Amino acid sequence: MKELTVISGKGGTGKTSIAASFAVLAGNHVLADCDVDAANLHLLLAPEIESRQNFWGMPRAEIVTEKCTDCGLCRELCRFGAIKGGQVDMLACEGCLVCYHACPAGAIRQVENLAGVWYISRTRYGPFVHARLGIAQDNSGKLVAEVRRQARKLAEKEGKSLIITDGPPGIGCPVISALGGTDLALVVVEPTLSSLHDLGRVLQLTEHFGVKTVVCINKWDLDRKISRQVENACRDAGVPVIGRIGYDPAVTVAAREGKPVIRVPSTVAEDIVSLWACVQKELGI
Template structure:
């Protein structure tokens, strides 16, 4: 029990050990170290990953079964495949769209990356989550930059977050306004930059991309 990092093994009232399938991450450590080989793990098909073509290039992604949660193992598989595809295609960038939180899937998405682009919203819960991700990125010794999404819906909180980011040495490289064109672009099956290239969000996103490509970010590690 003490060797399970996910607290998935429990002792019942009648003295038997059980494994909670909702807590188990499938690492199989218990199977390997059980002194009487009482545990056997079976392969199950819960999630599938794909390599797809898009008008912007290759996309490596996954589809999870109903009720299934993301896992670090799945993210690792996708991340490694993305790097393999990028090298074969001589791509300049690999962009990981990391999950929220600081769990196994998020930790896996940060492994081997060069930097973290944190996207948050101006709320107390948004700042709480941002702080946790910043702490996690520091453990990996990764530089962090921030984008504040919908910054204009709560100007006071946005200002507080800007000061907090500044105190931590984290540059805010994008301030995206709330805009219904974002919804309209999704309905039209286009990116916001394609749908409304002159719009405020598109201009901000293009500035973010230019900043990322400029190399200036290398001068601002956290």
């Protein structure tokens, strides 16, 4: 079984549109949306939810006021400044439970923390695992890992040979979680100085974790000079640029209407088809 992870560093470069288009083109695959923080792939795939499961985060601490002697030890020990006015600020609590273990009065208890939900769905483009992280939750890396685990399980069960993963933006905990052990990372870049800057950080990250990486330039003709800079940066990093997709307002129309871009008439369909062919070659499928 192979796994392709589409990432971008900077958000909004077309990662999700491209992943959705691959879903249209590929056969025998499972889809996974690992951008659990702002999941979007489901908007393009019109999924029918088959099952949903709660996702539990790190338990949090809570002060039982009746038992509290107001000794202040918890406040003193908490490195996250989460104890305020005899209460635990759930937004600041990291779940380390130092206060719970330390409280001499036993006045702190652990409370379960419903951090999100994950779903298994059917779409016309194949089975789909996606999730929704609760607002203001941490642990997105853990939910990403859960989505990937479920996608792998589903693929094994249904005899699918490929997992297409829409990854999160950035280079932090969720991306690290999305990259570990994947077979190929496709970085979607656009020819902007911001995206070029972020590309450098993403390539450091994939190298750090030893993940095979390729790049595609989206809207490459928006600024040809910066496109060339992107290509040079990739060459210097020893990472191949395997595709270029043109700038076409039709892509915005597709996003507006909630369709995979390859499903609307545009000049970029051909670019995406040839990109997909290159990705298959890189994956060895």
